[in-house]
Amino acid sequence: MALSVSVSVERWPVAGSFVISRGTKTHVDIVKCEIEDGGYIGAAEATPIYYEGESAEQCAEEITQFVAKHPAPDRSVLLHHMRRGAARNALDCALWDLERRKKDKPLWQIAELPNPKPLATAFTISLGQPEIMEAQAHQAALDGHGLLKLKLSGQSDHERVAAVHRGAPNARLIVDANESWNDLDIAAEAERLKKFGVELIEQPVSAGHDHLISGVNSPVPLCADESCHTSADVERLAPFYDAVNIKLDKAGGLTEAMAIAHAAQAMNMKIMVGCMLSTSLGIRPAFALAQLAQWIDLDGPLLLAKDRDERFEFEAGHILPPDNGD
Incomplete structure (x- = not known):
């Protein structure tokens, strides 16, 4: 069954500025991905890897094109057919979030990770x-x-x-x-x-x-x-x-x-x-x-x-x- 996937680009201002050797950032553009299935919605975001040439708009388009070709993606499909990067991160994590909501279990449990502590x-x-x-x-x-x-x-x-x-x-x-x-x-x-x-x-x-x-x-x-x-x-x-x-x-x-x-x-x-x-x-x-x-x-x-x-x-x-x- 095809999943309903929506993608958006959001801009978030930085507190002051963020400076590293490659330059200064006053904001960050992220790509947000939501996947709906049977009334459940999984959501995630990803930040483009700017030093690898990614942009939020490019990542959003990549997600849209991938879902058009793979209307019912799972995490295995992503690993084998989608390039590494922020677009795949947004889709992968949205699928994890969707699964936890459908199973009504915390993420750490379904991912078999330790019980979270501070x-x-x-x-x-x-x-x-x-x-x-x-x-x-x-x-x-x-x-x-x-x-x-x-x-x-x-x-x-x-x-x-x-x-x-x-x-x-x-x-x-x-x-x-x-x-x-x-x-x-x-x-x-x-x-x-x-x-x-x-x-x-x-x-x-x-x-x-x-x-x-x-x-x-x-x-x-x-x-x-x-x-x-x-x-x-x-x-x-x-x-x-x-x-x-x-x-x-x-x-x-x-x-x-x-x-x-x-x-x-x-x-x-x-x-x-x-x-x-x-x-x-x-x-x-x-x-x-x-x-x-x-x-x-x-x-x-x-x-x-x-x-x-x-x-x-x-x-x-x-x-x-x-x-x-x-």
């Missing part, structure tokens, strides 16, 4: 001048955030991390090099940052240049982000990285994201679950998966000027399970 989530400090990042870190600590994630650029990184440490001396720190350390001595950079409490370094080198990490004895664990898209990548990356950062938009849905997590566990790699800029609707399936992770970075809704009415609650740097038990 999780300490990182709060992102945008790339900026050290004194600005220091002030942002100080305010974040006052707001109760005990885990901060810093955006770096490969230039003046030591000064930026030192400044954040001054602003929030008791905070745990994650840094995201955003592929900017290709020409640096990674072990030496990690050694300099370790004294400030940095406990994870994301994507130090460009995706596809992971061999640059070969033989590097880093005192801080290294995490693959842009290098890791699907479960098929994990075995290849295991010799270079200690962890993988799983994002549902990057993986193309919760189904493939769970496969990545299980593959990482099989290779004794640690797991980080992250997100793009998004509302709480986009975070909902990621929160279920994050119960398997050692590091959680699900602050997307906190970086927006507003969130949906049905939203996650954040308290003392933790994201709390939703009231419906998902």
Whole structure:
């Protein structure tokens, strides 16, 4: 039986601006997908992976065209016939949401994930001048955030991390090099940052240049982000990285994201679950998966000027399970 699928593009303003090495964002465009079947409606959203050339309009059109060819898609059909990316994420997660509503069971249960508990989530400090990042870190600590994630650029990184440490001396720190350390001595950079409490370094080198990490004895664990898209990548990356950062938009849905997590566990790699800029609707399936992770970075809704009415609650740097038990 054909499913009724509707797709829309929404624009959500960022609180101030969100700055990384690739540029500044003042808003995020997301694609929202709703699937209706027998009076039940499953909903999900996805954020286009802009650095891979995706746009919300393109993702919406991709969903529309796919459903026209596959009017009764299931998650297996998506995995085999739809390309990885935000469009597939929106469809995949909407199907999961539809299933949980039809079965009247929480998502974690039907996905066979752990019973959700509150999780300490990182709060992102945008790339900026050290004194600005220091002030942002100080305010974040006052707001109760005990885990901060810093955006770096490969230039003046030591000064930026030192400044954040001054602003929030008791905070745990994650840094995201955003592929900017290709020409640096990674072990030496990690050694300099370790004294400030940095406990994870994301994507130090460009995706596809992971061999640059070969033989590097880093005192801080290294995490693959842009290098890791699907479960098929994990075995290849295991010799270079200690962890993988799983994002549902990057993986193309919760189904493939769970496969990545299980593959990482099989290779004794640690797991980080992250997100793009998004509302709480986009975070909902990621929160279920994050119960398997050692590091959680699900602050997307906190970086927006507003969130949906049905939203996650954040308290003392933790994201709390939703009231419906998902």
